[in-house]
Amino acid sequence: MGMMDSMQYLQDTESTRAKRLQMVEYQIRRRDIHDEKVLRIMEELPRHVFIPEANRSEAYMDQPVSIGLGQTISQPYIVALMTEKLAVEPEHTVLEIGTGCGYQTAILARLPAQKVYTIEVLEDLAQKARKILTHLGIDNVEFHTGDGRLGWPEDRQFDRILVAAASEDLPEKLLAQLKDGGKMVIPIGEPISQRLMLLTRQGDHINEELLCHCRFVRLVRT
Secondary structure (H helix, E strand, O other): OOOOOOOHHHOOOHHHHHHHHHHHHHHHHHHOOOOHHHHHHHHHOOHHHHOOHHHHHHOOOOOOEEEEOOEEEOOHHHHHHHHHHHOOOOOOEEEEEOOOOOHHHHHHHHOOOOEEEEEEOOHHHHHHHHHHHHHOOOOOEEEEEOOHHHOOOOOOOEEEEEEOOEEOOOOHHHHHOEEEEEEEEEEEOOOOOEEEEEEEEEOOEEEEEEEEEEOOOEOOOO
């Protein structure tokens, strides 16, 4: 049975709701994530529906989880940290690099961002994410399949950029699409020494803040 052949996996039960509340309380709130919008959305959004059946039992664990094709959904705390530091406001447009299963996309869309533009290099993942977001009634997202290092294919700038896979360096084309005053969260470095960075543009200057050390899958090139 294919992923979308049954709607059963999309059901939210008393058990999954309880696991989600525990996830937010013990893995996120108690690790000093204070943005109530982020906490509320992560309490409400059913994380398990984004994860393939084989690994769905791991949905609310304190760890990244495989979503197939060599990709993962990030640890809940890291999702919350990246989202909080991005500081999305309702008038913002957001570029997300690495749609993956669509979980982070859905959180950004529900903050709510005015619109989320998301890029995924793997067509199969992008199509599954689109179907789940449609089922959840999330309609302020535009999808593109391609190399995320190249940025959005149209000439456009964004208030916020979130990169959900590690780059060995800072992609210049992404930086060029960041508005003055805009913020980007991105993991940078090799697998054994990655740093999660918050970058803020002030004119031609980029302020850098180290958020934590981390381990992400590599940003796939085409």
